[in-house]
Amino acid sequence: xxxxxxxxxxxxxxxxxxxxxxxxxxxxxxxxxxxxxxxxxxxxxxxxxxxxxxxxxxxxxxxxxxxxxxxxxxxxxxxxxxxxxxxxxxxxxxxxxxxxxxxxxxxxxxxxxxxxxxxxxxxxxxxxxxxxxxxxxxxxxxxxxxxxxxxxxxxxxxxxxxxxxxxxxxxxxxxxxxxxxxxxxxxxxxxxxxxxxxxxxxxxxxxxxxxxxxxxxxxxxxxxxxxxxxxxxxxxxxxxxxxxxxxx
Numbered sequence: 522x523x524x525x526x527x528x529x530x531x532x533x534x535x536x537x538x539x540x541x542x543x544x545x546x547x548x549x550x551x552x553x554x555x556x557x558x559x560x561x562x563x564x565x566x567x568x569x570x571x572x573x574x575x576x577x578x579x580x581x582x583x584x585x586x587x588x589x590x591x592x593x594x595x596x597x598x599x600x601x602x603x604x605x606x607x608x609x610x611x612x613x614x615x616x617x618x619x620x621x622x623x624x625x626x627x628x629x630x631x632x633x634x635x636x637x638x639x640x641x642x643x644x645x646x647x648x649x650x651x652x653x654x655x656x657x658x659x660x661x662x663x664x665x666x667x668x669x670x671x672x673x674x675x676x677x678x679x680x681x682x683x684x685x686x687x688x689x690x691x692x693x694x695x696x697x698x699x700x701x702x703x704x705x706x707x708x709x710x711x712x713x714x715x716x717x718x719x720x721x722x723x724x725x726x727x728x729x730x731x732x733x734x735x736x737x738x739x740x741x742x743x744x745x746x747x748x749x750x751x752x753x754x755x756x757x758x759x760x761x762x763x764x765x766x767x768x769x
Contacts, residue, residue: 524656525580527556529573529613530589531563532644539642540589540649547653556580562686564592566617566676568760571684571693574621575739577609587652588613589644599634599643600668601651601661610655612648617676631673632665681763684742690751691724693742694764698734701768707734709745709766711756718766724748734766 528540537558544555559576562568569590576586586609591597597615604611605627611619612634640646654664678684678695685693701707701720709716709732718732727733729749737744745764746752 522581522583523552523554524583524585525554525556526585526587526652526656527559527576527580528587528589529559529561529569529576530587530644531561531565532589533558533560536642536644539645540587543645543649544653544656547650548656550657553656561590562760564590565760566590566592567678567682567684569616569618570621570676570678571740573611573618574625577604577607577622577626578740580609582607583610585610585652585655586612587644587648588618589648590614590618591616591643596639597674598668598672599636599647599651600631600673601634601655601665602631602668603629603661605629610661612652612655615672615674617674619673620675621678623673628670630661631668631670632661633668634665679763681765683758683760683762683764685739686753686758686760689746690753690755691737691744691746692753692758692764693737693739693744696743696764698736698743701734706769707766708769709734709764711745711758711764712762714756717769718745 561572591614600615601612683692683694705720707718709718716732721733721735724733724735727748731748734745
């Protein structure tokens with residue numbers, strides 16, 4: 522099976538091509554594939570958590586995930602390792618971005634990458650070369666030293682928190698949809714704005730412009746959206762905002 526490298530990052534411009542170029546320059550094998558960039562909301566550890574967890578479900582065993590997303594003021598440790606479930610390899614800063622993945626997939630190996638010092642674009646000069654080494658089979662233990670799992674930064678994603686907003690303005694948020702049936706009317710609060718929505722199994726079956734809460738397509742999370750309109754843009758909603766709702 523060919524090995525795949527997936528960059529999860531907010532580096533959406535030429536920086537991604539630099540990352541890809543470094544990998545290609547360090548790997549001379551047709552058995553390794555660099556996947557298209559997986560974009561994350563800039564500086565958002567919450568969105569990074571969701572995206573990494575979602576991709577871990579989607580990609581096959583032994584995929585290598587390089588998470589380049591660091592809003593931290595201080596320089597965090599660079600972590601490399603492997604999960605128990607699916608044997609997924611990972612690399613990224615100890616910012617809390619691995620919280621969801623580690624909780625659901627477990628940790629088989631965990632190391633702190635040997636620190637080469639500060640570089641203005643660590644993703645290019647540190648992360649990408651290390652990922653290339655992982656892809657070519659270099660043992661993780663030879664790339665760093667054991668890292669205490671108790672020192673892994675964890676974040677708490679609040680109930681109702683928006684974890685992702687797609688290009689249609691559909692908002693995926695944490696929570697459950699219990700006790701609801703088709704057509705139930707709901708009062709929704711987000712950013713202090715009160716909306717009238719309905720519950721539906723299939724959002725697109727409703728009228729254009731109608732607000733709908735419905736079972737989403739990702740990790741069992743519910744979604745809020747405006748039918749055939751960009752609801753998130755209308756609300757100026759952002760990842761991390763809290764959605765609450767009740768039947769009316």
